[in-house]
Amino acid sequence: MARDRDPDIESLAHSIELDLNEIRQILRRPHAAEYARGQLTAPQRMVMQALFFSDGMSLKELCRQVSLSHSTVSGIVDRLQARGMAARGTDSEDRRLTRIAVTPAVRQFMQEQAPRLTAQPLTEALSRLSQPQRRAVSRGLRLLRKALEPKTDWG
Amino acid sequence: MARDRDPDIESLAHSIELDLNEIRQILRRPHAAEYARGQLTAPQRMVMQALFFSDGMSLKELCRQVSLSHSTVSGIVDRLQARGMAARGTDSEDRRLTRIAVTPAVRQFMQEQAPRLTAQPLTEALSRLSQPQRRAVSRGLRLLRKALEPKTDWG
DNA sequence: ACACGACGCGTCGTATACGACGTGAATCCG
DNA sequence: CGGATTCACGTCGTATACGACGCGTCGTGT
Numbered sequence: 001m002a003r004d005r006d007p008d009i010e011s012l013a014h015s016i017e018l019d020l021n022e023i024r025q026i027l028r029r030p031h032a033a034e035y036a037r038g039q040l041t042a043p044q045r046m047v048m049q050a051l052f053f054s055d056g057m058s059l060k061e062l063c064r065q066v067s068l069s070h071s072t073v074s075g076i077v078d079r080l081q082a083r084g085m086a087a088r089g090t091d092s093e094d095r096r097l098t099r100i101a102v103t104p105a106v107r108q109f110m111q112e113q114a115p116r117l118t119a120q121p122l123t124e125a126l127s128r129l130s131q132p133q134r135r136a137v138s139r140g141l142r143l144l145r146k147a148l149e150p151k152t153d154w155g
Numbered sequence: 156m157a158r159d160r161d162p163d164i165e166s167l168a169h170s171i172e173l174d175l176n177e178i179r180q181i182l183r184r185p186h187a188a189e190y191a192r193g194q195l196t197a198p199q200r201m202v203m204q205a206l207f208f209s210d211g212m213s214l215k216e217l218c219r220q221v222s223l224s225h226s227t228v229s230g231i232v233d234r235l236q237a238r239g240m241a242a243r244g245t246d247s248e249d250r251r252l253t254r255i256a257v258t259p260a261v262r263q264f265m266q267e268q269a270p271r272l273t274a275q276p277l278t279e280a281l282s283r284l285s286q287p288q289r290r291a292v293s294r295g296l297r298l299l300r301k302a303l304e305p306k307t308d309w310g
Numbered sequence: 311a312c313a314c315g316a317c318g319c320g321t322c323g324t325a326t327a328c329g330a331c332g333t334g335a336a337t338c339c340g
Numbered sequence: 341c342g343g344a345t346t347c348a349c350g351t352c353g354t355a356t357a358c359g360a361c362g363c364g365t366c367g368t369g370t
Binding site: 183196197198199223224226227230231234249250251252 | 354355356357358359360364365366
């Protein structure tokens with residue numbers, strides 16, 4: 001079983017793949033333009049947002065929050081650090097951990113700009129939808145994510 | 156108007172962003188493992204799939220089909236070409252166009268492997284869902300994509 | 311015929327994005 | 341208590357992914 005090659009599902013998978021590609025592309029593009037002044041790309045903004053709402057966290061925890069591999073996040077933090085927007089420090093409890101946090105100087109600035117850190121194109125797009133439509137989008141994504149998660153046990 | 160900062164929508168946008176990230180990550184990972192023997196990454200597979208179902212197409216058309224910028228696709232075709240799986244040729248009608256097609260040698264091989272070119276993790280995930288759930292996923296994505304598309308006119 | 315703008319493509323620089331590997335620190339265990 | 345294992349992180353190599361730039365080609369207008 002499960003080897004039954006269902007053309008309908010495969011065609012649906014293809015169409016979903018294209019939708020995901022286009023959504024990803026649209027979400028990536030405006031960010032670079034919108035935040036060009038702040039020099040923040042979409043992933044950088046996500047990392048800064050996660051850091052801002054905490055007072056320092058390990059790289060591992062940061063990876064979990066943004067759903068990216070540690071090597072990717074490490075590179076992002078590198079650039080953030082080079083710009084003086086984030087700082088690395090060794091945890092005093094466990095010297096394996098790296099404590100990553102936004103710099104105090106930036107923290108003040110972020111406090112005012114925090115609302116602008118949210119994904120604007122996405123927010124605007126959602127605003128154009130009705131409440132039931134928004135729920136449909138959210139539900140569809142959560143369903144897909146759940147179905148994709150390997151560890152999830154589907155009784 | 157439209158400047159009313161709705162916390163609900165922003166929170167929803169954040170959650171949707173996380174869902175999209177995780178979906179993307181899951182879809183990217185298994186492909187590398189699944190098609191490691193064929194040396195095909197997910198974008199390479201998409202390009203090959205598009206090429207296979209046509210007898211040569213321009214880079215522009217290829218970009219449109221996979222929703223990627225021409226510079227990205229150009230690089231992917233470079234690697235495909237280096238492996239001898241795709242070929243470039245100049246169009247005789249319009250010398251600006253580059254005619255991209257799968258090599259005849261690979262075409263024979265692809266004919267047998269074509270079914271395996273579909274996104275397997277996605278297909279399997281969708282198989283685990285019921286028909287109404289699949290429709291909910293599809294509908295949610297289409298809604299989001301439509302809402303994100305800038306050119307779309309929303310009466 | 312011929313500048314000239316529009317178009318398609320290749321390339322470069324930069325930023326993701328990941329797996330694999332190495333290093334050092336903490337933990338486990340005999 | 342010392343070796344093995346595990347863990348967190350940094351780094352490397354490769355592959356996306358994009359905008360910007362430049363080149364050659366086409367279409368247009370005069």
